[in-house]
Amino acid sequence: MLPPSFVTSSTVPANGDINPYGVAFVPDGFPRFGTVAAGNLLVSNFNNAQNAQGTGTTIVKIVPNDKPVTFFQGAPGLGLSTALGVLKGGFVLVGSVPTTDGTFKTIQPGVLLVLNRTGSIVAQWTPAKAKIDGPWDLTIFDQGDRAKVFVSNVLNGTVVRLDVSVDDDGVHLNRATQIASGYPLRGDPSALVVGPTGLAYDPQRDVLYVASTVDNAIFAVFGAGYSQHDGGKGAVIYADNAHLHGPIALTLGPNGHLFVANGDAINSDPKQPSEIVEFTPQGRFVAQLPVDPAQAGAFGLAFTEPRQEFVRFAAVDDNTNTVTVWKVPFENGGQ
Template sequence: MRFTAKAGICAAATALAVGAFAPSASAQLANDWKFGKPFINQFKKVDVVASTVPANGDVNPYGVAVIPRSKDKLHKGDVLVSNFNNAGNLQGTGTTIVQISRDGNVRLFAQIDAGKLPGACPGGVGLTTALVVLRTGWVIVGSLPTADGTSATAQSGCLIVLDSKGEVRETFSGGGINGPWDMTAADNGGSVDLFLTNVLNGIVGGQPATTNQGTVLRLELKIEGNKPPALRKTTTIASGFTEQTDPTALIIGPTGVGLGRDGTLYVADTVASRIAAIPNAIGRMTNAGTGRTVTAGQHLNGPLGLAIAPNGNVLTVNGGDGNIVETNPLKKAQVAFRTLDGLGAGALFGLAVAPDNRGVYFVDDTNNELRLLH
């Protein structure tokens, strides 16, 4: 994915510069985030954990998910990363998920064959940022496939469900799933609510170039024993987000989602460079439209991946530059930002808070690496 930075929004001057809101007093150090201080300000450097390129040459890492429990091939604390492009760098054609340990050991978790899927997935396989690992060991990943890497051939795709051994067991398609782009989960073990953004509503064959039909769905799953998750109900809880086709970025639309402690779902509204809030996301039965604006503009520049920090703040990474931004949703204010090791426009996508809150994992699409801010 490649973005062009918007005028008026500049990266920080140095590779690891802390934003203007960072505390200046030396007393405000590593653990200050526990007392309402910005989470990212305690971290000093960025390190490369590992390459995300598997043996088949897939590139353009998108989704990032930390494994919560060990089971079969899944090891607690390891990170799964989904690849969106194939070895020819065609978007919407990546088929692999790699598993990376804390010390940088990499192995293939799954390579998905579009011809052997156990259910419908219109268009085939092109793995997106929509990637979650459930406590029960199920892995769910989105597919927004293309035939040639262009939006003209993009199709609606599906969600692909894999077991803890990396085997595909089922797919979810239709019912509002149309270009699944990013996802988070409220995981209660036997019951799971998935929150999924979609970016292809109203766009067929790459046209029109812009539409305001991006959605957020809540998918209610039931999990019993070793049976694959059963999809019980799908509800549209937000809609009206701008979607745009783009020759270099394929599609730009609502991306990252994260669930706050009070049940509010935060959405990275990429085209509008804003963070939206959808109240009562788990229980609501009505459509909240594009939600209420938490913050917009300023240091937000095409926000993509989104995660909730342990202090309740919202973390986003920009597509338009190499910055991570921290927003306090209660204050409706951006409280910190920093440039991630000099990475420019188009380098960032998925992110996740590392185990024990020791940093932030993120993917570098330019160099095809998993990195850690710590």
């Protein structure tokens, strides 16, 4: 699935936050003179130093073979989720799914934060404004001065599309539209909560792929970029009990294949721990790779755009609080 050229780095910042969830590369075209730059890798942390879920407050910039640098540290108890993305206009989006004591009984709807390129909060989108309820993951179709931001809501089983405009002053939320719903969710003693998670958008086909953890399946929502109505769960395109074990983070590779991380909270298999699975949009299994010899280590995934016949692929291991980045020859189809 991936060649042996890789670097594994710590995700633990100075304040001790652990449990890395979201992963995002800073895209080409990102403005200069910030504390992050094009090509940097960012990781969001869900737990605090005491390992209480839903209380992590940091986004770190990864430094290969060294300690990470804190890009953002918010107020106590944010619980920064897998919903992490970077706009080439110079802004970072991150979701918050907080708890007060690390348990599902105190979980809260959270917010979406908009950060500038020095890590300062410039906007905060609330549940009422952005139709969010536990923003668990997101993906961005970035068109420079505007973007479509798709967000999965783990506390009500929906997906919303946020149509935004981007200028030097910030990211402006113009419209929030619920485009999918009906994905099951529940509290989980080890994973805190399971529900709709990973999202990957194909703008050529206008299809949004949704990893529904409890369903143990990947759905396709057609017309997601422009729909003005809720299309339900969409169509199942991949349901594979042999290789899917609670799919969470999802991304579209440069070869056109989908890559999903298994969280192992559903349909777990000790012989297939912490697997990343590659499959086609038509539902054909291609390959899998474990990121940890124990279960429940895989979560956030991200690719860069191809550059000089290579792409970089990042995957966190939240068992070891690390992220691994592979350099993948693009001429070999990204495998």
